[in-house]
Amino acid sequence: MNIEEYISSGILEAHALGELSEKENQEVMAMLEKHPELKEELSLIEDSLERMAFEIAITPPAGAKDKLFGQPEIKDKPEAKVVSLEKTSEASSYWRYIAAASVSLAVISSVLAYNYWNKWQSTETALNTLIAQNERVAEDYNHVNQQLDQIEEDLKVINNTEFKRVAMKGTDNSPNSLAFVYWNTNSQEVFLSVQNLKDLTEEKQYQLWAIIDGAPVDAGVFNPGESNLLKMKNIASGAAAFAVTIEPKGGSENPSLETMQVVGEVAQG
Amino acid sequence: MSQQTQIAQNELIALLKKQDKNAMHYLYDNYSAALYGAIVRIVNDEKVAEEVLNDAFLKIWDKIDTYDAKKGRLFTWMLNLTRNLSIDKLRSKEIKKVKKTDDISDNVYNIERDNLIQQREEDIGVKDLLQKLREEERLVVDLVYFRGFTQSEVSDEYAIPLGTVKTRLRMALKNLRNVLGVKQ
DSSP states (O other): HHHHHHHTTHHHHHHHTTTSSSHHHHHHHHHHHHHHHHHHHHHHHHHHHHHHHHHOHHHHOOOOHHHHHHHHHHHSSSHHHHHHHHHHHHOOHHHHHHHHHHHHHHHHHHHHHHHHHHHHHOOOOHHHHHHHHHHHHHHHHHHHHHHHHHHHHHHHHOOOOEEEEEEEETTTOTTTTTEEEEEEEETTEEEEEEEEEEOTTTEEEEEEEEEEEEEEEEEEEEOOOOOSOEEOOOOOOOOEEEEEEETTTTTTTSOGGOOOEEEOOOOOO | TTTTTTHHHHHHHHHHHTOHHHHHHHHHHHHHHHHHHHHHHHHOHHHHHHHHHHHHHHHHHHHHHOOOTOOOHHHHHHHHHHHHHHHHHHHHHHHHHHHHTTTTOOOHHHHHHHHHHHHHOOOHHHHHHHHHHHHHHHHHHIIIIIIIIOOOHHHHHHTHHHHHHHHHHHHHHHHHHHHOOOOO
């Protein structure tokens, strides 16, 4: 992330407003150390916040200040508090036990508080990890679900007896190639299932042809590497065979017969 | 601030850390109004606001040792401390109200907040300051700065993506720089 993006994410504002966790604050401070321009920006933000507060300032009630400075917390300095505690402790050992007990209690609570804070922190990290994992699982699930839908659609075609299955076997150009055409002579729909066709360069595509009355009719182009059933152009009845050639991207009007990869005759009847 | 003797920030901080009472007086004289203004707008009750102001200064006095100049300005630190106290107060008040009316609906808290927003419309000082902003920016500044919402709360309650809230707040503060006279 560059500095501009970092600034425009609004993290400095969140830092200035005290909204970040201790860990995030540490990260911001590390960034501030590294990049003087961030310090400048933070200073502008703090300046805005401060000026805004003065812009809408309201003078507190008259007695508020005297009341505040009359309170023991401010009136007596902390040093004075310690001294007075020692004095009273001489007066009675009872108070000494009370004091010792409260100190122990304070220490124990601090340890517990720190302990719980740590636990809370690690719980939060664990929760975030789980949320991220959950999102990934949901994504995977969607992906699988879509694939399943596609396969169900494919199966409907394959299991439909109205579709004629034409096996197109490899020509001398590529003896190992294999593809199937599923052709419904009533609805004229044509689907293609690629079993094995070699990869092509970016500028080339495969093109499917139907041979009707000895003449090739374009049935659409496709890319190598498709694993699902491909919907091709409709072909009216009368096709005696199907074939696939390699053509420039977008397809040709007439097939380049010398590039023919697979061909198969339609079983009659 | 003009009548007061100007004390340099780091000197002020050093004095406060030494628990110097004059420094505390200086702090009160210069900053209590700015802090009180922020409190009043969050708790929306002058009596309660005075309590919170009192607690805030006691806490500043008590916790000044934990202030770290590397993290930001003294005022930012004081303001956040004060805002947090105000929000805590507001919540404890609202929890009491919920208990009193024996209403377990989660909405009470929101209704309370909505009422306050309506009243906020009449806050001339805030209105003047924010009038230059676009509607959506004004909402975010009002909620976050003057009402003490966190940006995540704004995102949750107004169904605005958190990233959008952050950008709007940032743009709003940027657009306010001229009005406020921030030197860029």
